[in-house]
Amino acid sequence: MKKLQWDFYSKDTLSVAQNLLGKILVHEINGKRLSGRIVETExxxxxxxxxxxxxxxRRTNRTEIMYGTPGFSYVYMIYGMYYCFNIVTEKEDIPEAVLIRALEPLESLDKISLNRYNKSFSSLNKAQIKNLANGPGKLCNALAIGKSENKVDLCNGSLYVAKDDINDFNIKSAKRIGISYAQEAANYPWRFYIENNIYVSAK
Structure with missing residues (x-):
């Protein structure tokens, strides 16, 4: 798999968020390659x-990575228990990023299932399969993305996004999720997803 490089990420954030759809998020860990197709972003x-x-x-120890080089990970915790995986975009000193919201699991399905449910993929029901990685916290759990994966170079490492030839899908846009505090920004249609993909977290 060919890794996306910094020039892919150093563009307009809305474009990057849409162009990430269909690409493959990969985490190579303990001799296994855990991966999923990106089907939803914000x-x-x-x-x-x-x-x-x-x-x-706002510039803090947590957000400083967003002011740096595009193509780095920004991983943070919400509700004290779930990690969210973001990719830094734009140019240096323009602190923007794309949240990966949902994946369609592809490789090492047993390991992904063990990470999420502590049981094999073959024992899952349809609802559990659909819920393997259809949310930012779920996909981090499934692909073993946590605090150690914060501030890593996605262009040169074991956590990366790879190109794929799939492009025969329609992209839909909608309001972002869980940001009611953001006043008018809560209504911006900056969530993007692959139409009719069952792994999207919300339509």
Missing amino acids: AYRGITDKAAHSYGG
């Missing part, structure tokens, strides 16, 4: 986006 546009951690130029 764009966060930094300083002017009230839903972004860097809104208003």
Whole structure:
């Protein structure tokens, strides 16, 4: 699999969020390659986006990675228990990122299932299969993405996004999820997903 490089990520965040759809998120760990097709993303546009951690130029130890080189991971915890995986975009000092919201599991399905449910993939019912990675916390759990995967170079490492030839799908846009606090920004149609894919978290 050919890894996407920094020039892919150093573009307009809304474009990157859409162009990531259909690509493959891969985590090579303990001799296994855990992967899933990206089917849903959300764009966060930094300083002017009230839903972004860097809104208003906020700069902390946590958000500093967003001001750096595109193509690095930004992983943070929500509700004290779930990790969210983001990819830094744009140019340096423009603190924007794309949240990966949902995956269609592809490789090492047993390991992904063990990570999520502590049982083999063959023993899952249809609902459990659909819910393997259809949310940001779920996909991090499934692909073993956590604190150690924060601030890593996605262009040169064991956690990366790979190209794929699939492009025969329609892209839909909708409001982002879970950001009701963000006033008018809560209504921006900056969530993108592959139409009719069962692994999308919400339509």
